Amino acid sequence: MARKSTDRSGRPTLVDVAKEAGVSAITVSRTIRSPEIVSAAARQKVEAAIRKLGYTPDPAASALASHSTSTIGLLVPSLTNNVFSDVLRGVYDGVEGTRYFVQIGNYRYSALEEEGLIRNFLSQRPAGLVISSMDQTPAARALLESAPCPVVQIMEIADRAVDMSVGFDQLAAVRAGARHLFDCGYRRPGFLSARMDPRAQRRLAAFRDFNEAAGVLDDRRIMTTPQPSSVGMGRLLMEQLLSRAPETDAVMCNNDDLAVGALMEAKRRNIPVPSMLGICSFNDIEMVRQMVPSLTAVASPRREIGVRAIAMLLAEIAEPGSVADRHVDLGYQMIARESTSRR
Amino acid sequence: MARKSTDRSGRPTLVDVAKEAGVSAITVSRTIRSPEIVSAAARQKVEAAIRKLGYTPDPAASALASHSTSTIGLLVPSLTNNVFSDVLRGVYDGVEGTRYFVQIGNYRYSALEEEGLIRNFLSQRPAGLVISSMDQTPAARALLESAPCPVVQIMEIADRAVDMSVGFDQLAAVRAGARHLFDCGYRRPGFLSARMDPRAQRRLAAFRDFNEAAGVLDDRRIMTTPQPSSVGMGRLLMEQLLSRAPETDAVMCNNDDLAVGALMEAKRRNIPVPSMLGICSFNDIEMVRQMVPSLTAVASPRREIGVRAIAMLLAEIAEPGSVADRHVDLGYQMIARESTSRR
DNA sequence: TTGAAAGCGCTAACAA
DNA sequence: TTGTTAGCGCTTTCAA
Numbered sequence: 001m002a003r004k005s006t007d008r009s010g011r012p013t014l015v016d017v018a019k020e021a022g023v024s025a026i027t028v029s030r031t032i033r034s035p036e037i038v039s040a041a042a043r044q045k046v047e048a049a050i051r052k053l054g055y056t057p058d059p060a061a062s063a064l065a066s067h068s069t070s071t072i073g074l075l076v077p078s079l080t081n082n083v084f085s086d087v088l089r090g091v092y093d094g095v096e097g098t099r100y101f102v103q104i105g106n107y108r109y110s111a112l113e114e115e116g117l118i119r120n121f122l123s124q125r126p127a128g129l130v131i132s133s134m135d136q137t138p139a140a141r142a143l144l145e146s147a148p149c150p151v152v153q154i155m156e157i158a159d160r161a162v163d164m165s166v167g168f169d170q171l172a173a174v175r176a177g178a179r180h181l182f183d184c185g186y187r188r189p190g191f192l193s194a195r196m197d198p199r200a201q202r203r204l205a206a207f208r209d210f211n212e213a214a215g216v217l218d219d220r221r222i223m224t225t226p227q228p229s230s231v232g233m234g235r236l237l238m239e240q241l242l243s244r245a246p247e248t249d250a251v252m253c254n255n256d257d258l259a260v261g262a263l264m265e266a267k268r269r270n271i272p273v274p275s276m277l278g279i280c281s282f283n284d285i286e287m288v289r290q291m292v293p294s295l296t297a298v299a300s301p302r303r304e305i306g307v308r309a310i311a312m313l314l315a316e317i318a319e320p321g322s323v324a325d326r327h328v329d330l331g332y333q334m335i336a337r338e339s340t341s342r343r
Numbered sequence: 344m345a346r347k348s349t350d351r352s353g354r355p356t357l358v359d360v361a362k363e364a365g366v367s368a369i370t371v372s373r374t375i376r377s378p379e380i381v382s383a384a385a386r387q388k389v390e391a392a393i394r395k396l397g398y399t400p401d402p403a404a405s406a407l408a409s410h411s412t413s414t415i416g417l418l419v420p421s422l423t424n425n426v427f428s429d430v431l432r433g434v435y436d437g438v439e440g441t442r443y444f445v446q447i448g449n450y451r452y453s454a455l456e457e458e459g460l461i462r463n464f465l466s467q468r469p470a471g472l473v474i475s476s477m478d479q480t481p482a483a484r485a486l487l488e489s490a491p492c493p494v495v496q497i498m499e500i501a502d503r504a505v506d507m508s509v510g511f512d513q514l515a516a517v518r519a520g521a522r523h524l525f526d527c528g529y530r531r532p533g534f535l536s537a538r539m540d541p542r543a544q545r546r547l548a549a550f551r552d553f554n555e556a557a558g559v560l561d562d563r564r565i566m567t568t569p570q571p572s573s574v575g576m577g578r579l580l581m582e583q584l585l586s587r588a589p590e591t592d593a594v595m596c597n598n599d600d601l602a603v604g605a606l607m608e609a610k611r612r613n614i615p616v617p618s619m620l621g622i623c624s625f626n627d628i629e630m631v632r633q634m635v636p637s638l639t640a641v642a643s644p645r646r647e648i649g650v651r652a653i654a655m656l657l658a659e660i661a662e663p664g665s666v667a668d669r670h671v672d673l674g675y676q677m678i679a680r681e682s683t684s685r686r
Numbered sequence: 687t688t689g690a691a692a693g694c695g696c697t698a699a700c701a702a
Numbered sequence: 703t704t705g706t707t708a709g710c711g712c713t714t715t716c717a718a
Binding site: 023024025026027030037038039042061063064065066067 | 687688689690693694695696
């Protein structure tokens with residue numbers, strides 16, 4: 001008997017705090033969650049007791065009783081991709097100082113794994129979900145549509161978002177890059193892309209469309225691979241491109257890694273950039289502008305996407321339906337640097 | 344009344360499954376957690392019922408009743424640092440397919456924030472903890488020492504680890520780099536380091552010790568900054584180094600970003616690498632070997648550290664005290680490439 | 687503004 | 703091998 005409260009693991013409970021403060025357990029609970037509805041006198045007694053006992057709430061008990069946790073689930077397709085490490089940073093900056101935690105799920109560019117992770121997250125009663133794709137399986141979409149928590153889809157702007165979304169117009173961004181190459185006078189542009197997930201496919205399509213309209217499309221200059229993106233892959237694709245289409249005078253790279261690789265391969269072959277070869281990158285991680293020559297890039301607002309996604313989620317958690325702008329376009333930037341400045 | 348089970352959110356509970364299968368709740372619980380101790384007949388009925396109802400266990404209830412979760416806490420000092428993104432990848436590869444989840448805490452190179460995160464994680468009854476540093480506050484150390492779960496400290500090998508550790512000998516690794524520069528004939532080596540956390544300080548000390556013994560130390564050639572590491576910072580430090588000590592004929596960089604930056608700065612100034620300037624990097628992320636010229640580096644087993652840390656944790660969770668090698672040295676590799684090959 | 691009672695959905699401990 | 707009983711530590715009613 002008497003194995004009530006302060007016994008197991010010596011950790012104090014709400015009841016211990018209540019006894020110490022001479023109030024009921026629920027008053028302690030309220031003092032923690034919404035201090036404003038508790039009288040100042042009670043609050044002070046409770047706060048003193050909490051401090052004295054070193055009380056920390058048990059999130060499991062809270063989750064069980066309230067049917068919700070402080071966990072925000074974040075689904076990303078990859079952990080190695082630099083793009084997502086910036087988004088991640090934004091997300092963590094966004095939850096900093098709040099009572100929320102982020103749990104990352106990596107679905108490795110597999111829609112099926114993504115579906116499993118969504119199911120899994122949902123069973124944990126998350127406070128909210130951030131999802132990096134628009135291309136779920138029908139089952140996954142159905143799960144999200146009936147999710148008991150807010151959901152933000154990130155990276156793209158799209159009408160097909162389930163609940164909220166924040167990103168930028170990926171296709172317009174690619175077109176801006178293609179147009180930039182054209183405007184710089186390059187007339188035999190190529191395209192390099194790894195990891196051909198649906199988003200990469202769409203970007204390639206946008207590149208083709210623009211160049212076709214401009215009368216400079218040649219599919220021989222489009223080099224892709226399903227393998228992951230890396231600097232080494234950029235070198236390899238560049239090498240293949242140049243052997244297949246030696247006339248190529250510019251490349252649009254679907255990713256910063258590839259662009260750096262393309263630059264290195266050009267350097268190895270003593271092909272002068274930008275005079276003989278123009279290079280335009282996509283995303284614009286820090287290293288890109290430090291290259292010599294510095295690389296022109298279409299910059300994506302990766303960190304901001306993360307920060308904003310969390311802000312939207314938190315607002316919606318605090319007051320469901322309160323977020324007015326449910327689909328936010330953060331824009332992109334065309335940043336011209338040395339790698340395309342022929343004039 | 345009758346608001347028992349399948350009502351709130353329509354989600355089925357253990358009791359629903361038990362009724363459907365015609366067994367007791369605890370039998371369902373056992374079927375899920377340790378199927379081998381349940382009769383085949385019961386197991387099949389339960390499994391069918393689970394499938395029929397689409398039952399998913401509630402982790403909060405489980406955590407409350409059992410006093411432990413499936414969460415593995417991972418504390419990292421930074422999310423931008425490439426080094427940790429590889430460790431992260433290893434960690435996620437390690438938990439892949441297990442019932443465990445990873446929750447990342449970013450303490451931003453602050454021992455105080457780290458202490459707060461440890462406290463926070465511990466209040467969530469984690470299954471295990473992975474910590475990226477050896478330099479906790481005394482309070483944080485005390486928390487870890489009395490943690491009710493296994494703890495693995497990663498990156499370094501050190502006798503002062505609280506419970507288990509996996510990493511490599513950081514000081515020997517730096518000495519290997521310094522020796523390599525010396526062996527290549529460089530006699531006026533410099534050192535570049537950003538983010539002077541305790542680990543970076545120790546590596547710098549190792550560099551000084553080696554060069555002092557070799558008779559080639561000059562503190563004017565040591566350039567450091569408390570700011571974060573980046574390619575741009577590498578360029579800046581290199582620039583400062585060259586203007587302060589123009590005689591410098593080699594640099595050991597405390598981080599891959601810095602080494603790439605140093606290479607770019609050399610390129611901009613038309614300083615030939617490796618003939619006039621040798622460069623040795625530390626960690627060896629993919630991009631390093633794709634540079635032109637390729638960069639010599641001391642390679643750290645980052646992904647392996649993550650994988651191994653999880654393996655040790657899981658083994659220890661499954662059977663406390665079962666991990667025999669509690670302090671694992673995964674070694675480093677000195678990889679000579681073009682950036683130091685003068686001969 | 688405060689409290690009492692009744693669970694949330696699961697598992698530990700014991701008994702059969 | 704299976705079941706019964708009694709909570710885990712909190713929050714949700716509802717009442718005062």
